[in-house]
Amino acid sequence: MRLLEYESKRLLRAFAVPVPTEVLVLREESKEKPSAFPVVVKSQVPAGGRGKAGGIKIVHDSNEYQAAREAIFAQEIKGYKPNTILVEEAVDVVNELYLSFIINREVAAIELIAHQEGGVEVESHDSAEFRKYTIKNGGIDDAAIDELADVFNIPEKAFLLGDIIQQLYETFVKSDATLLEINPLFLTHDGQFIAGDCKIVLDDAALFRHPDWSFEDKPHDANFILLNEFGSVATIANGAGLAMATVDAVVAAGLTPSNFLDIGGSATTEQIVESFKKILKFKNVDTIIINIFGGIVQCDTVAKAIIDSQKQFSSLPRLLIRLSGNRSEEAAKLLSQSQLHLYQSLNECLKELAP
Numbered sequence: 001m002r003l004l005e006y007e008s009k010r011l012l013r014a015f016a017v018p019v020p021t022e023v024l025v026l027r028e029e030s031k032e033k034p035s036a037f038p039v040v041v042k043s044q045v046p047a048g049g050r051g052k053a054g055g056i057k058i059v060h061d062s063n064e065y066q067a068a069r070e071a072i073f074a075q076e077i078k079g080y081k082p083n084t085i086l087v088e089e090a091v092d093v094v095n096e097l098y099l100s101f102i103i104n105r106e107v108a109a110i111e112l113i114a115h116q117e118g119g120v121e122v123e124s125h126d127s128a129e130f131r132k133y134t135i136k137n138g139g140i141d142d143a144a145i146d147e148l149a150d151v152f153n154i155p156e157k158a159f160l161l162g163d164i165i166q167q168l169y170e171t172f173v174k175s176d177a178t179l180l181e182i183n184p185l186f187l188t189h190d191g192q193f194i195a196g197d198c199k200i201v202l203d204d205a206a207l208f209r210h211p212d213w214s215f216e217d218k219p220h221d222a223n224f225i226l227l228n229e230f231g232s233v234a235t236i237a238n239g240a241g242l243a244m245a246t247v248d249a250v251v252a253a254g255l256t257p258s259n260f261l262d263i264g265g266s267a268t269t270e271q272i273v274e275s276f277k278k279i280l281k282f283k284n285v286d287t288i289i290i291n292i293f294g295g296i297v298q299c300d301t302v303a304k305a306i307i308d309s310q311k312q313f314s315s316l317p318r319l320l321i322r323l324s325g326n327r328s329e330e331a332a333k334l335l336s337q338s339q340l341h342l343y344q345s346l347n348e349c350l351k352e353l354a355p
């Protein structure tokens, strides 16, 4: 589940990471106004690039504030209109840096990624320019912090930098995050670090140990786990074991799975339709693998459900369907009547995906 900026920053504040002072969190019907200026008025959409799109405005008086507020509520950014606007005290900035934490699954460790030029142009940097540090034994080592302080051209701030990195790391681990990005990390005139913007993605699968989680984006049910919002291959399977094996096979084929989804012991039209709806939120998905083993459930029933579900969408990503077991020959016939192929194994599906 992806948090909005104000939600991410409240989480950071709880872990003692310095963030700008929150002045207001506005809904469209809210009447409050800031009592002091300048403030920054920020569209709370779950997308980056708000600055460039006009969704972030620094305002100096209440007229500018009213205009900014109206413009931002009216403006759609990357397909999202904000329900919420964050108003913060403006920060006096000397420098904008970039820090993020991700899970590097190849080395099974959390990785810190940094760049000396943060801010709205960060995507224009070549990926080789980013510094990467694998975090081992519960913290980042001092040598890495010293090196990073040099890269940032603030060797005298190594100690303070080490502190904020440790606090961010703790936020990441204790919140069961899969991504935490600070862009920009402000360096202020009086030599402080402040998280200017923050994106956090939490692991839906960890919901059971965070009864306090309450965010605008609702966590999915336990059977659906977001793996990568930019993944290209969505997966649907029955049974947790088969669902995990499907995700693993996609990774092994060198592709990025968007999700884990276990639709359980039966596969009805309603379930398949719901699954497609969830998957269609991920804009990069170009293929859906449906991997069902017909034990109690009959493959031709599943095939019918897939065919019926497909009719409810004007366009779907490519479907790679593997049904095996009970009544799979009947399923193959039904699917072929709808121009769909039935694959005998997951490997056959993956061959179609060879990058």
Ligand code: GDP
Pocket (backbone or CB within 6 Å): 020, 040, 042, 047, 048, 049, 050, 051, 052, 056, 089, 090, 091, 092, 093, 096, 118, 119, 120, 183, 184, 196, 197
């Ligand atoms: P994004 O474009 O969606 O990533 O939104 P950000 O929250 O990162 O804001 C974009 C840019 O606005 C930042 O890189 C800063 O340059 C600028 N900005 C945001 N808040 C402040 C602030 O309090 N003070 C100053 N000086 N600039 C700010």
Ligand code: MN
Pocket (backbone or CB within 6 Å): 119, 183, 184, 197, 198
């Ligand atoms: Mn940003």
